[in-house]
Amino acid sequence: MNLLKFHQVFTNEEACKLHFKQVRDKNGVVCNKCGSEHHYWISSMWMYECKECHYRTSLKKGTIMENSKLKFKTWYIIMLFMSATKKGFSAAEVQRQLGKKRYEPIWRAMHKIREAMGQREDLYKLEDMIEFDDAFFETSTPEKVKQSLKRGLGSQKQTKVTVATESVPLEDLESGTKSSSCRYFKMKVNQDFTKEGSKSLVTAMIGNNAVVRTDKSTSYVNISDCVDIHMTTKSGKETTNTTLKWTHVAIGNAKRNFLGIYHCIKSDYLQNYLNEFVYRLNRRYFGERLFDRVVLAASTATLQTSG
Ligand SMILES: [Zn+2]
Numbered sequence: 550m551n552l553l554k555f556h557q558v559f560t561n562e563e564a565c566k567l568h569f570k571q572v573r574d575k576n577g578v579v580c581n582k583c584g585s586e587h588h589y590w591i592s593s594m595w596m597y598e599c600k601e602c603h604y605r606t607s608l609k610k611g612t613i614m615e616n617s618k619l620k621f622k623t624w625y626i627i628m629l630f631m632s633a634t635k636k637g638f639s640a641a642e643v644q645r646q647l648g649k650k651r652y653e654p655i656w657r658a659m660h661k662i663r664e665a666m667g668q669r670e671d672l673y674k675l676e677d678m679i680e681f682d683d684a685f686f687e688t689s690t691p692e693k694v695k696q697s698l699k700r701g702l703g704s705q706k707q708t709k710v711t712v713a714t715e716s717v718p719l720e721d722l723e724s725g726t727k728s729s730s731c732r733y734f735k736m737k738v739n740q741d742f743t744k745e746g747s748k749s750l751v752t753a754m755i756g757n758n759a760v761v762r763t764d765k766s767t768s769y770v771n772i773s774d775c776v777d778i779h780m781t782t783k784s785g786k787e788t789t790n791t792t793l794k795w796t797h798v799a800i801g802n803a804k805r806n807f808l809g810i811y812h813c814i815k816s817d818y819l820q821n822y823l824n825e826f827v828y829r830l831n832r833r834y835f836g837e838r839l840f841d842r843v844v845l846a847a848s849t850a851t852l853q854t855s856g
Contacts, residue, residue: 550840555629565621566595570608572841572848580604581611612848613661619654623647627658628847632839637825639810660821662843665850667824669842670831674756675733680714680796681755681763681772683739686804688816708816709739710823713754713761714795731795733831736803736823738816744771751775764788799830 550558559565570590577586578597582604588597597606609615614624626647630638638646640656649655685707715732735754741747747768752775755761759776763769764784773779782792789797803826807814814822828846832839 550629550837551633552629554837555625555840559622559625562620562622565625566608568625569621569844569848572844573608573612576845576849578606579611581606611851613665613850614847617654617658617661619658623649624658624847625844627655628662628843629840631659631662631825632829632843635829635833636806637810637829639812660818661850662847663821663825665846666828666843667820668850669846670735670824670827671753673733675713675715675735675754676756676759677715678717679755679759679761679776680716680793681751681761681769682712682793682796682800683766683768684710684712684800684804686710686807686814686819688819689813690816705813706816708819710736710800710819711739711750711754712736712796712800714799716795727791729791729794734795734799734827736799736827738820738823747771748775762792764793802826802830 559568578588579586580588580599580602583599583602585599585601587600588606589600590596591598591605594605595608597608598604599606608621609617614621617624627643630643630646640652640659643659644652644655647655687705688708690706713735715734716729717732718727718729720727737750737754739747739750741750748771751772755776757776760778760780761772761776762780762782763772765781766784769779769781782788803823806826807822811822829839832842835842
């Protein structure tokens with residue numbers, strides 16, 4: 550969806566609501582009270598009514614838009630912004646473009662969309678040949694932690710992120726040159742450093758039939774418990790250029806991307822920013838279809854945070 554097409558299709562609030570209803574209908578609406586999936590549509594009220602128990606569900610209810618006072622058209626423009634370019638926008642920039650007085654509702658809406666993107670990503674695990682590595686992202690410390698720190702200590706901290714990439718090794722039979730092609734990526738903030746914590750992170754990201762390549766870091770000793778084959782390479786030029794190439798490229802791009810858009814990222818929200826980055830990265834060939842996918846994600850995600 551480009552700006553011109555968006556302007557032609559989503560001319561007003563009603564056009565956005567009708568589109569959102571179509572997306573919801575396609576996926577099915579579930580009654581919050583009795584769990585039935587059969588509903589009447591009361592067009593005068595823009596509400597679904599359960600055929601079993603007559604419980605009414607608004608168009609926003611059960612989606613990330615629930616509890617939001619923003620109009621559908623505003624949500625749609627925000628989703629357009631978040632899907633239209635490779636790099637993304639800050640909430641401050643979107644607020645400026647929308648000419649909105651308040652920053653907070655825009656900021657909140659964007660984080661909900663990022664959560665929805667993360668939920669879509671969590672539906673799939675990486676398979677086959679996988680590069681696996683950790684990275685440290687600079688984040689700012691939450692206020693309460695900052696207050697408890699002694700004066701003079703910096704407010705920046707490093708947040709550990711685990712990155713995995715489906716990457717198929719290729720070898721040119723004539724020249725013997727080795728390379729690899731990448732498919733899907735995952736990036737997860739790693740906060741639980743216990744054995745069980747690392748294990749559940751690995752199993753959430755990677756299918757158990759995978760072949761995983763890492764460097765020789767001790768933090769990966771338990772990976773072989775979760776996957777088929779675990780291969781290690783000593784850290785160095787070889788890992789950067791070949792074995793873990795795409796993972797390192799993705800980490801570098803994510804860091805540059807964040808630095809270019811956001812003033813500083815609070816550690817609590819880093820996962821959301823990673824969600825958006827990875828969501829777009831994994832759909833890099835979607836082109837203009839990306840917008841529809843974001844609307845779908847927004848209509849099917851369940852709320853994680855309240856308000
Ligand atoms: Zn019902």
